[in-house]
Amino acid sequence: EVQLVESGGGLIQPGGSLRLSCAASGFTFSSYWMHWVRQVPGKGLVWVARINSDGSTTRNADSVKGRFTISRDNAKNTLYLQMNSLRAEDTAIYYCARNLRIGGYDVYYLDYWGQGIVVTVSS
Amino acid sequence: EIVLTQSPATLSLSPGERVTLSCRASQTLSNSLAWYQQKPGQAPRLLIYDASNRAIGIPARFSGSGSGTDFTLTISSVEPEDFAVYYCQQRSNWPLTFGGGTKVEIK
Numbered sequence: 271e272v273q274l275v276e277s278g279g280g281l282i283q284p285g286g287s288l289r290l291s292c293a294a295s296g297f298t299f300s301s302y303w304m305h306w307v308r309q310v311p312g313k314g315l316v317w318v319a320r321i322n323s324d325g326s327t328t329r330n331a332d333s334v335k336g337r338f339t340i341s342r343d344n345a346k347n348t349l350y351l352q353m354n355s356l357r358a359e360d361t362a363i364y365y366c367a368r369n370l371r372i373g374g375y376d377v378y379y380l381d382y383w384g385q386g387i388v389v390t391v392s393s
Numbered sequence: 394e395i396v397l398t399q400s401p402a403t404l405s406l407s408p409g410e411r412v413t414l415s416c417r418a419s420q421t422l423s424n425s426l427a428w429y430q431q432k433p434g435q436a437p438r439l440l441i442y443d444a445s446n447r448a449i450g451i452p453a454r455f456s457g458s459g460s461g462t463d464f465t466l467t468i469s470s471v472e473p474e475d476f477a478v479y480y481c482q483q484r485s486n487w488p489l490t491f492g493g494g495t496k497v498e499i500k
Contacts, residue, residue, distance in 0.1 A: 305489075315429075315437065315480055317489040331488050365436055372442075378484035379427040381448060383436035 272296040272382045274366050279387035286356050286391075292349040292366030292384055300324070300344040303369035303376050306351045308362035309386075316362075319351065320369070320378075334360075356391045363388055395420050395483050397492035405500040408473055414466040414495045416481035421461045425485040428457055428466045431494075432477045440479075441466060471497070 278290040292304070306318040319330045319340040328340050339352040349366050364387050367380035396419040406412055416426065424444040429437040439448040441457035444464055454469045468475055476499050481492040 314493050315431075315482075315491040317491070320489075329487060367436075370439070370442060370448075377442065378489060379439060379442045379482065380429075380437070381439045383438075385436055 272368065274368065274382060274384035276364065276366055276384045276387035279364065279389045281390045281392065282356055283393050284357060284391055287352070287354045288356065288389060290351040290353065290364055290366075290387060290389070292351075294347045294349065294368075297368070299342075299347040302371065303378075304340075304342065304349045305367045305369060305380055306338075306340060306349075307365045307367055307380065307383075308360075308389075309365070310362045318364070321349070323376075353389070356389075358391050361389060361391045394488055395422070395486050395490050397481050397483060397490055399479075399481060399492035399495045401495060402493070403496045403498060405498050406471060407500050409470050412468045412471055412497060414479055414497075416459075416464045416466070416492050418462045418464070418483060418485075420485070422464075422483050422485040424460050425483055426457075426459070426464050427482045427484070428455075429480045429482065429491075430475075430477045431480065437480065468497075473499075 273295045275293045305320045321328045321340045325342045337355045341350045366384045368382040370377045370379040370381040398417045400415045428441040431437040445457045456467045478494045478496045480494050
């Protein structure tokens with residue numbers, strides 16, 4: 271069974287840093303691209319960042335560029351999101367999600383999601 | 394960035410009814426669109442990818458259609474467990490973007 275479990279969230283002051291983790295199990299983690307998506311409670315979904323299977327390429331949304339870094343440790347089956355210079359508008363539920371693979375090809379839809387972790391940026 | 398506009402914002406209906414949700418893109422997507430379902434307190438679940446392909450384990454009452462800029466998700470006969478928020482998502486261009494969602498609620 272595919273499982274994605276986020277951790278590391280919490281309350282942080284504006285300007286602070288936080289690192290989210292996403293522990294993966296039930297599939298060959300090193301074969302899949304991964305994403306972070308966030309959602310303000312009661313609002314819509316916003317894609318944040320993605321990383322390819324070996325961690326060599328990443329891409330971020332403009333809203334977090336220069337502040338957030340996605341990374342992974344395939345030996346530990348873990349995805350990370352390092353969040354620096356946090357702002358109030360970064361307050362959200364953060365989901366890690368697996369990229370869909372069809373016939374061996376990476377197709378940029380999200381087929382499994384974690385349960386989400388709350389990040390609150392407030393003084 | 395590609396903007397996805399979903400309509401209506403809310404739909405009120407009874408179990409057993411047929412429902413059609415709309416997603417319109419600001420640029421052509423070919424068929425590069427997915428649909429997700431999200432229930433309160435839960436993560437989204439992938440329903441449909443590439444406009445019309447059901448994801449693993451998704452019941453046949455869910456179907457998707459469309460191409461270019463106009464897409465539709467249809468639930469042929471709404472079950473009690475289908476009351477939720479539905480989002481569309483495009484993969485045609487980076488960044489990946491989602492629509493604002495349509496809430497399907499019980500009348």
